[in-house]
Amino acid sequence: MSNIEKGTRPVPPTLKDIQEAAHRIKDFAIRTPLMENQELNEIVGGRLIFKPEVLQRTASFKFRGACNRLLQLSPEQKRAGVVAFSSGNHALATSAVARILGIPATIIMPADAPQAKVKGARANGAKVILYDRQKDDREAIGAEIANRTGATMVPPYDDPYVIAGQGTVGLEIMEDLSAMGVEADSLIAACSGGGLIAGLATAVRAKSERTQVYAVEPQGFDELARSLASGKRERNAPEAKSICDALQVVTPGELTFDINHRLLAGSLVVSDDEVRKAMRVAYDRLKLVLEPGGAVGLAAVLEQRIQTRDRTTVIVLSGGNVDPELYAEILTAQ
Amino acid sequence: MSNIEKGTRPVPPTLKDIQEAAHRIKDFAIRTPLMENQELNEIVGGRLIFKPEVLQRTASFKFRGACNRLLQLSPEQKRAGVVAFSSGNHALATSAVARILGIPATIIMPADAPQAKVKGARANGAKVILYDRQKDDREAIGAEIANRTGATMVPPYDDPYVIAGQGTVGLEIMEDLSAMGVEADSLIAACSGGGLIAGLATAVRAKSERTQVYAVEPQGFDELARSLASGKRERNAPEAKSICDALQVVTPGELTFDINHRLLAGSLVVSDDEVRKAMRVAYDRLKLVLEPGGAVGLAAVLEQRIQTRDRTTVIVLSGGNVDPELYAEILTAQ
Numbered sequence: 109m110s111n112i113e114k115g116t117r118p119v120p121p122t123l124k125d126i127q128e129a130a131h132r133i134k135d136f137a138i139r140t141p142l143m144e145n146q147e148l149n150e151i152v153g154g155r156l157i158f159k160p161e162v163l164q165r166t167a168s169f170k171f172r173g174a175c176n177r178l179l180q181l182s183p184e185q186k187r188a189g190v191v192a193f194s195s196g197n198h199a200l201a202t203s204a205v206a207r208i209l210g211i212p213a214t215i216i217m218p219a220d221a222p223q224a225k226v227k228g229a230r231a232n233g234a235k236v237i238l239y240d241r242q243k244d245d246r247e248a249i250g251a252e253i254a255n256r257t258g259a260t261m262v263p264p265y266d267d268p269y270v271i272a273g274q275g276t277v278g279l280e281i282m283e284d285l286s287a288m289g290v291e292a293d294s295l296i297a298a299c300s301g302g303g304l305i306a307g308l309a310t311a312v313r314a315k316s317e318r319t320q321v322y323a324v325e326p327q328g329f330d331e332l333a334r335s336l337a338s339g340k341r342e343r344n345a346p347e348a349k350s351i352c353d354a355l356q357v358v359t360p361g362e363l364t365f366d367i368n369h370r371l372l373a374g375s376l377v378v379s380d381d382e383v384r385k386a387m388r389v390a391y392d393r394l395k396l397v398l399e400p401g402g403a404v405g406l407a408a409v410l411e412q413r414i415q416t417r418d419r420t421t422v423i424v425l426s427g428g429n430v431d432p433e434l435y436a437e438i439l440t441a442q
Numbered sequence: 443m444s445n446i447e448k449g450t451r452p453v454p455p456t457l458k459d460i461q462e463a464a465h466r467i468k469d470f471a472i473r474t475p476l477m478e479n480q481e482l483n484e485i486v487g488g489r490l491i492f493k494p495e496v497l498q499r500t501a502s503f504k505f506r507g508a509c510n511r512l513l514q515l516s517p518e519q520k521r522a523g524v525v526a527f528s529s530g531n532h533a534l535a536t537s538a539v540a541r542i543l544g545i546p547a548t549i550i551m552p553a554d555a556p557q558a559k560v561k562g563a564r565a566n567g568a569k570v571i572l573y574d575r576q577k578d579d580r581e582a583i584g585a586e587i588a589n590r591t592g593a594t595m596v597p598p599y600d601d602p603y604v605i606a607g608q609g610t611v612g613l614e615i616m617e618d619l620s621a622m623g624v625e626a627d628s629l630i631a632a633c634s635g636g637g638l639i640a641g642l643a644t645a646v647r648a649k650s651e652r653t654q655v656y657a658v659e660p661q662g663f664d665e666l667a668r669s670l671a672s673g674k675r676e677r678n679a680p681e682a683k684s685i686c687d688a689l690q691v692v693t694p695g696e697l698t699f700d701i702n703h704r705l706l707a708g709s710l711v712v713s714d715d716e717v718r719k720a721m722r723v724a725y726d727r728l729k730l731v732l733e734p735g736g737a738v739g740l741a742a743v744l745e746q747r748i749q750t751r752d753r754t755t756v757i758v759l760s761g762g763n764v765d766p767e768l769y770a771e772i773l774t775a776q
Contacts, residue, residue: 141475143497162729163477224726388766392558395496395762397729428729432722436770 120367121268123314126275126307129176133273136175136208138164140277142284142422145393152409153417157292159281162396162428166228168354169277169304169426170201170264176273177262178205186211188258193217193246196225197354197401197427198264203232214259216249222353222399222431242346265303266361275307281422282315292319294414296405297424299323299332299375300355302364304426309371319422320373322414324404326350326383332368333375335360351380354401354427376413383407384438390425391439402427454701455602457648460609460641463510467607470509470542472498474611476618476756479727486743487751491626493615496730496762500562502688503611503638503760504535504598510607511596512539520545522592527551527580529634530559531688531735531761532598537566548593550583556687556733556765576680599637600695609641615756616649626653628748630739631758633657633666633709634689636698638760643705653756654707656748658738660684660717666702667709669694685714688735688761710747717741718772724759725773736761 121129143158161169178190189212192202199215206213213234217226218241229236237253239246254261263270278295285292295312299305302323309321323332328348335342343359350356360368378386383400386407390398398406405423409416455463477492495503512524523546526536533549540547547568551560552575563570571587573580588595597604612629619626629646633639636657643655657666662682669676677693684690694702712720717734720741724732732740739757743750 138478144472146499165480167729391731391766391769395501395731397725397731432725432773435725436774439766440770 118266118268118363120363121272121275121307121310123311125268125272126279126311129172129269129272130276130279132179133172133175133276136165136205137172137276139280140164142281143394148389148393155420156409156416157285157290157420157422158394158425159277159422160396160425161277162398162402162425166197166200166204167428168197168201168402169274169424170197171204172276173270173273173303174198174201174205174262177267177269178202178209178211180269181211181260185260188260189213190262191216191250191253191259192262192264193250194264195353195356196221197429199229199234200225200232200429202262203229203234206234207232214253216246218246222429224429224431228429265301266363268363271303271307271310271364271367273307274304275311277304277424278308278311282311285422290420291316292422293419294320294322295422295424296322296324296376296408296414298355298401298404298426299325300329300401301357301361302332302368303361304424305372306364306367308424310367313371321371322373323368323375324408325375325377326352326355326404327377327379329356330375330377331357332360333377335365336369336372336375339369341365351383352401352404354399355404376408378404378407378411378413382411384441386410387438396425397428397430397435398425399427399430452600452602452697454697455606455609455641455644457645459602459606460613460645463506463603463606464610464613466513467506467509467610470499470539471506471610473614474498476615477728482723482727489754490743490750491619491624491754491756492728493611493756493758494730495611495758495760496732496736500531500534500538501762502531502535502736503608503758504531505538506610507604507607507637508532508535508539508596511601511603512536512543512545514603515545515594519594522594523547524596525550525584525587525593526596526598527584528598529687529690530555531763533563533568533570534559534566534763536596537563537568540568541566548587550580556763558763558765562763599635600697602697605637605641605644605698605701607641608638609645611638611758612642612645616645619756624754625650626756627753628654628656629756629758630656630658630710630742630748632689632735632738632760633659634663634735635691635695636666636702637695638758639706640698640701642758644701647705655705656707657702657709658742659709659711660686660689660738661711661713663690664709664711665691666694667711669699670703670706670709673703675699685717686735686738688733689738710742712738712741712745712747716745718775720744721772730759731762731764731769732759733761733764
C-alpha cells in the first residue's frame with residue numbers, strides 16, 4: 109500500500125508514489141528529453157540542462173498530474189465526471205485526459221484566462237464555466253458542482269496523486285542525468301500552488317544529497333518566498349498583477365507547503381520584464397515557445413538569481429500556452 | 443577506404459560514409475529526439491513522427507554537414523581558413539563549427555538574408571560578405587577568395603562529406619524508429635540544393651525497402667520536382683519569389699541530383715500561404731519555432747500532398763531561424 113493511501117488526511121507522496129505514477133502514466137504522457145545549448149552555457153559560464161515540458165501533451169507538465177489523478181477513479185466515478193478549476197494549463201490537461209479516458213469534464217476558468225487555454229479546453233469537449241478572478245470564489249463554484257452532480261474534484265496542486273504525477277518530471281530528470289553521469293548542483297522550476305516543485309523536490313532529494321531545488325515566482329506572486337521566510341502560508345495582495353497568468357495563486361497549498369517547506373533551498377523572484385527577455389532568449393536560442401509562466405526558471409538563471417558559473421543547473425521549462433498576439437508583442441518589443 | 447575517397451570526381455556517399463559521419467560529429471552535434479503529437483495524428487488520421495532539427499545546434503540540420511566537412515581538414519587547411527556561401531543556415535552552421543575548431547571563416551551571404559542569420563554568423567566571429575542575389579555570382583565571389591587566400595570552400599550541398607553529414611539525420615531516424623518497432627511508410631523533408639534529402643534518402647533506402655522518401659519545395663522553387671519529371675537539371679525563373687529564404691537555389695546540385703534522381707519517390711510543392719499555416723500549427727501544437735523553409739514538410743502533410751491516413755509519416759522540421767518581426771506577422775495574420 110502506498111503512503112498516499114494510508115489515511116484519510118492527505119499525506120505527502122514518496123519516491124515510490126512517484127515511481128508508481130510514472131508507470132501509470134507512461135502510455136499517455138510523453139517522456140520529454142533533456143536539452144542543452146552551448147551558447148547559453150557560454151553566456152552563464154556553466155552548464156544549463158533544460159527539461160522542456162512545453163513538449164509534453166497539452167504543452168505543460170500539468171498533463172502528468174491530471175493523468176495520474178484521473179487514472180485512480182473507479183468506473184462509477186468516471187461516469188459521474190470530473191470538475192477542475194484552473195487558470196489554464198490544468199484545465200487543458202484535465203480536459204485532455206478526461207477526453208482520452210471518456211470522462212465528462214467541467215472546467216472552471218477565470219474570464220481573463222488566455223484564449224488559447226479556454227479554446228483548448230472546449231476543443232477537448234469540456235464544459236467551461238468562466239468566473240471573475242476578483243469577485244468569485246472558484247473553489248466554492250467547483251464544490252457546488254461536485255456536490256450537485258457527484259463529480260470528482262481534480263485539484264490543481266493540493267493532492268498527493270497530482271503532486272506524484274508532477275514529480276515524474278523530476279524522476280525522469282534524475283534518471284537521464286544519471287545515464288549521462290551528471291549530478292546537478294541546482295534544479296529550478298516555476299511555482300504557483302506548488303505541485304510541480306513539491307513533486308520535483310520529492311524525487312530529486314530522494315535521489316541526490318547534493319542537488320538543491322529552487323522554486324521561481326513572479327513579482328507580486330512571491331507567496332512561497334515569503335512563506336518560506338516566515339514559516340507559515342502567506343497571502344498575495346489581491347491587487348497584484350503579473351504577465352505570468354499560470355502562476356497566480358493567493359497562498360501556497362497546504363500539502364504542497366508542508367513538502368516545500370521541508371525540501372526547498374529557496375524561492376527566487378523575477379520581474380515581468382525579466383520573463384519577457386527569457387521568452388525572447390528561448391525563441392532565439394532554443395526555438396521553443398514558452399509562455400510567461402514557463403519562462404521564469406530561465407529568467408532566474410539569466411538574471412543570476414542563483415550561481416550558475418562553474419555549476420550544473422537543471423531548468424524546467426514548464427509551459428508553452430501563450431496567445432499569439434501577446435507572444436508577437438513580446439518578440440518584437442524593445 | 444570510404445567510397446568518397448576512391449577518386450577525384452565526387453561520388454555519392456554510402457551508408458558507411460554516413461555512419462562514419464555520425465561517429466565523427468557525435469561530440470559536437472545534438473542527437474535530436476523524435477516527437478509525436480496525438481492531436482495532429484487525429485487531424486490527419488495517421489501517425490506523424492517529427493524529427494525537430496530546429497533543436498540542433500545553430501537551429502538547423504546544416505550543422506551536421508558543416509561539421510563533418512570541417513573535421514576532414516588538415517592542420518594546414520584549418521590555418522588557411524574556410525569560405526562558404528549561403529542564404530543563411532549553412533552560414534550559421536559553418537561559422538559555428540569554424541569557431542569551435544578555431545578555423546577562420548569567411549561567409550558570403552545575400553544582402554536580403556534574414557538579419558538573425560547574418561547577425562548569428564558575425565557573432566560566431568566570421569567575416570561576412572554580402573552580395574546582391576539578382577546581380578552577383580556568389581560562387582565566383584567564393585572561388586576568388588579561395589584562390590587568393592588558400593582557404594577551403596565549404597559547399598552548402600554538392601559535396602559528399604556535407605551530404606553524409608546531413609544523412610546522419612536519416613540514420614538517427616531509422617535507428618530510433620527501429621527501437622520503437624516502427625517502419626515508416628514515408629519520410630519527407632525540405633529540399634533546396636538537395637543535400638539533406640540526398641543524405642536522408644541514402645540512409646533510409648539502405649535501411650528500409652518500404653519507406654518512400656519525398657522532397658518538398660516551395661512554389662516558384664520547384665526545380666527538383668521539374669527535374670525529376672524531365673530527367674535533367676531544370677532551372678527556376680530568375681524572378682521567382684518565396685517566403686522560404688532557405689530554399690532558393692537556381693538548379694539542383696550535380697551530385698545531389700544524381701542521388702535524388704535515383705532514390706526519391708517524388709518532390710511535393712507547397713505555397714507560401716500553406717507554409718504560413720504550418721508555422722502557426724507548429725506554434726500552436728508543437729511549441730516549436732519553425733522558419734518558413736523548415737515548415738514545408740509539415741505544410742505538405744497538412745495539405746495532404748501525400749497520403750497520411752492510416753500511414754506512418756516522418757517529417758523533418760529542418761530549421762528555425764526566422765526574424766521575430768516576420769514570425770510575429772505570421773502568427774497574428776487573419
